[in-house]
Amino acid sequence: MTASFFIWLAALLIGLGTAVFALGTLAIWRLPDCYCRLHALTKIDNLGLGLLALGLALLQPDWIDGVKIVTIWLLLLCSSATTGPLIAQRAIEEQTR
Amino acid sequence: MSWMLIDLTLCISLLILAVAALYARGLQQRVVFFIAFGLLCAIAWARLNAPDLALAEAAIGAGLTGALLLSALNDETDPQPPLTQPRLGRLLTTAITALLTLALCAAVVTLFPLHEGIAIQQLQQQMPHAGVVHPVTAVLLNFRAWDTLLELAVLLCAALTVLNLAPARPVTAHDSPLTGMLTRILLPLLTVTAGYLLWTGAHAPGGAFQAGAVLAAATVVLRLNNNPGFTHLRVGALRALLALGLLLFLGVGLLQTVLGGAFLQYPPSTAGFLILLIEAGAMLSIACMLSLVYLGGHLHPHWPCHAPSNGVDTWKRHS
């Protein structure tokens, strides 16, 4: 029972993750200017990836692969944390010039 | 059946990205599409059971080449003025390439199903004596070692020319606290993964090239906050580092012929160790060459001689 429960949970998480991703891409497409799109790019995608990573981690046969997938998610958090402000900084410079 | 769907979507998106990368309006858009195409291609390698290639494609194909192209974006690139082909010329070339592609597709279709080649059968028989477990590394560094040796020479040639062409360009400084934090996190991780990749190369996907590429990525990250990384060495040390990989390869190869046996033939007992030794040397050289190719040679304007005692190196002037 517990195995099927984990599979269902993973399926739910992966479903949620893909939905959030779809939402994020829709947001990037629809939002008017660069700064709003940054939100979609950083926050929503990170959430989507987090859910996806957790879902996949559950599915892995041995736990070490699960840890690897979660570290991927943590690394992505760092890189999007730096890229977001950098892009914003550049956008401000571009507007002022 | 489900795999068919995934393959089709992957291939179609690959084609769309390729067209976008070739025919988008601005150069910047083309470069971004090209990087996306590279990453998608890495997924395609993974799908086709080629993990080594996925690693290499992501690190070198999309990563480093993408960084290279991005850094080259700000050199104003005038279209080749002299070679403006007449309309007829351009039409002719596109017609010929279209014809060649059609012939290629027709030939490819007739190829499948493939029958088992002699090379693979011999490979399976010889694998136990290869000294490493992972077949790709065995092919790279044992069965077809001469290819890899020459490939190191190709890389050396590119790096030397980049150094020869070094314009004395000042290093643009654009570091900010954010990138400082990112490098502090990424740098140790990259070096550790590089070492891990080098070590696992013997029995799992990995090896000198992927490790070298990861180290080169470390230089790219360092370059973000304006530190030239380990390429900023004395000219003598840089020369040694560049030559290390090829020197080891040739040295080990020649050693075997001196002890009897063919060139590049490793005795079964010490094959594993020798391959690891060569891979370590190759990793350092590849990392140095790839980062030089990315950085450009302006850190060593007086290459290959030492900087004149009076002249101060350009880097010190700016920090």
Place this chain on the structure above:
Amino acid sequence: METTQLIYAVTGALIIGLGLSAALRDEPLLARIIAINIAGVGVFLLFVAIAYRGFGQTADPIPHALVLTGIVVAVAASGLAIAINRRLHHDSPSGDGPAEDSSA
């Protein structure tokens, strides 16, 4: 198993065609380098499609080694082309020409 190989091989062939026809066009250097790299990826796709041996089984390692060599050669060539181009534009438009460079 053949259909997967077929799909990827044909995609590879198409990408080669696209890349080469774009590479032969008269465009700024970066565009031509991108075209050549894309054509290269097409060729590698062809190689790996040939090496595929079905979902579970390990693929034929020889084409993989060849493609690995090809990728590294491609990046070396692109780097060289970009370095030459950077030096070409550093010399001609600015016109001042670096002092230290001595003519051969």
Place this chain on the structure above:
Amino acid sequence: MSDLLIALATLPLWASLGCLLWPRLADLLSPLVALALVGCSLLLLDAIAATPVILHHLGGWGGDLGISLRADALSALLLALGTVVTLAATLFARRYFTDDQVRYRFWPLWWLLNGAINALLLSADLFNLYVTLELLGLSAAALCTLGKDKPQALRAALRYLLLGLIGSLLYLTGVALVYAEYGTLAIPSLAQQIQASPASLTALLLLSSGLLIKCALLPLHIWLPAAHSSAPAPVSAVLSALVVKVTFYLLLRLWFELFTAVITPAFATLIGTMGATAVIWGSWRALMSTRLKLMAAYSTVSQMGYLFLFVPILLALPDHDSRALAFGALVLFALNHGIAKAALFLAIGIIQQRLGHDQVDRINGVARQLPVTLFAVALAGSALVGLPPSGAFLAKWTLISASLVTAQWWWLLVAVIGTLLAAAYLVRVLGAAFAPAEPPPPTGKQLLSGELPALLLAAMATLGLGLGAAPIWSLLAPTGLGNIL
């Protein structure tokens, strides 16, 4: 015996690393290595006289798995040509590059180029040939960037590099198809397996078109004149004499050893016509060009056209020994052009350095200032045109007789017109040199020891190959090339 192969393949790479690590030592090291290479290639030649084919499996993995180095009569002869021309160019380069920094940058790339040439001539593996072709293209482009007037040299190097890459990609696609269909990359075993099939035909087309781009046959030659004329003299000497010829050697291997079952007379005639147009058009442009180096570069385009003229004739020749004779003439023509063109470029390098320019109509009076160099130009020119004392005369004699035997007399017409045009642009240079001298030019200095390599090469092309060409046929007789002979 196989140690010779290893030495020839790896010695240049060792030299390149040596020159990289100890630049000051490079000036001494390079001539010694060049001399050693010439020694090895001569030893290889008489080894080939004993055993027709020498094979060395690298890494001990024989047959189809590993890569093997192979030397037969054809590759041994071209290796001899390569090492001799490299020795002369190395001795010349030591005095040509006066600025130390440029010379130290020159040596490592020079030995990489030479290593690529030797590796390509010895390799018996289809993919390994791709890697050597890449190394060849990259190092040649890199050496072009050392040219004197920067923007032109860099632009020429860039175009050369890009077209070289496109050529290599086409070649690689061909390799993929061959591997897919026959499962192996080793040339000896492929030679037995390849039959006519759609995939093999496409592979032949791809491999040949890739190599034709690198070989600068007529419609695809746009990169050659600029690259060869803007590169420094020793580099353009090796480019014209060796790099283009080594690519042609590969085409010979493909057409006459691997894809003999796939080649059709129509394909050969197409190649022949492209060669014929190259002969006429190249000599015409050489006649019209205003600069000596450009003239020499266009003359390379036209002389390579001659080599392609041999292809349809070789295919149409009925019996074995007339085909062996024609094939010997082809090899003799390649050797003669290699040596004579290298001598010509070295001599032009001296003239350019002495007069400061190489305008054809302003070199009058050079006969009095540089008598040795002008004599070398005259000798090399007569060898290129194919006048009697030179090997090219024998080759053209056999080409004309072979084209008559196979009743394809139009190749004869092309050869005749090409010879007359070549004589025309040679006379144009010699005529200008005889004119009375302007006041001696300000720049330039006397470099007699620099003139010696050019003169020796020119003498070798005319007298050496002219009188001593018989051994070439005896060497080629047993193996000839693959199963066509």
Place this chain on the structure above:
Amino acid sequence: MTPSVLLPLLILASSLIPGLIIFTLKEERQRLRSLLNLSGAIVKVALVGWLIWGVYQEQVFETRWALAPGLDLVLHADALSVLFVSLSTLLWLVTTIYAIGYLQHSPDRSRFFGFFSLCVTATVGLAMAGNLFTFVIFYELLTLATYPLVAHKGTPEAIRGARLYLAYTLAGGVLLLVGAVWLRTLAGPLDFSQGGILGDIPGLDQDSLRWIFLLLIAGLGVKAALFPLHGWLPQAMVAPAPVSALLHAVAVVKAGAFGIVRVVYDVYGVEFAAELEVLTPLGVIAAFTILYGSVKAMSQDQLKKRLAYSTVSQVSYIALGTAILGPLATIGGVVHLVHQGIMKITLFFAAGNYAETLGVHRVSEMNGIGRRMPATTLAFSVAALGMIGLPPVAGFISKWYLGLGALEAGQGAWIIPVLLASSVLNAAYFMPILYRAWFLPPNAWPCENDTRYAGETLPSLQWPPVVTASLALLVGLFAASPYSPLEWAQLIASREYRQ
């Protein structure tokens, strides 16, 4: 290496080696250069003497060197080649002496004498060629060696003249090459043999043989200055006097004529050629050239141009001789090869003297030159009379035999008038010169060189024409003696015709 193999090589080397050494000599080493030149010439004359004696004794001299499978470089001395070798060697000795005097103060003498020796080597090699392949090699070498000599002065006309010369001769060389290759593919190795080789090879397609004959004769005709291909000869007169003397009287022009003789007699065989009906067109062209050359010579005011056109017409006598089927005509043609050489070289020496000492280039300036330079003008007159065909001098003999041969072959009807007309025309353009030189009072010489010479001019310039003129007289008087050119021509003719 028995002497029979070594001798031809030694003859070649005796002018090749001095030539190569002279190339390296500095300009000032005048004494060493003259020593080398003269010693080379004397050694060669001695060797040729030995060769003549050997061939007369039916000894076989042949060296063979395989250049490629089926293509051998063959040097073979037979009666015909000895005739031409002895002619060119003897005259080379005389011309070298003349050239040393003539070029005393001009620059680039090392280069000149180097190419001069190379040119003689090529001529001797061509004479001793044993097969058509070797003949073509030395034929082209001759072109290469003579180009720098014609362009020696470096003036714009010299270079233009040399370029025209090269254009003609290279085109001719290529035609000869194609013809030779075509014949080689049809008939196998073409070693010259007495009486021709194509006669007895069965099943050769007649038409292609005719085409080949046309190609060969066109290729050789350029150097033999047959009518449509003679344009280069007058232009090449810009060359210094020794060059125009040796080359355009002996080496280059005779090479073409000698080639025609070789092809007709030793390749085709004269009976087989007659069968193919190729001889009559050759005869017609030769006859037309004879008349055309003489007519053009009359209108030339420049002395050297006039002599050039006279050479054009005289050389065609040899072609005419070969075109008539019959031993007598052959003798006439072959012996004219020698006689014309001796007479024409005297005329060119005299012209050179006039130009060098008195700056006289035009016939109109030659009034009373006989009084000023009696010895040279006497030699000039003897040679001129010989050219016209008056009895004591050599020219008469060859015309006499040509006439007899024509009658014997039954074609006397149209050949005798041509011979007579040409003699008249010769008189028409030589007599005014003689009259002007001896009987008209001299007016001011264009540029009187300083008159410190003991005789009329430099001794080394004065004696060569006298020597060659007396040689022409001697050959004319003692035609019947054993070693005379006539005797030798009869020996050749007897071997060529199969009795």
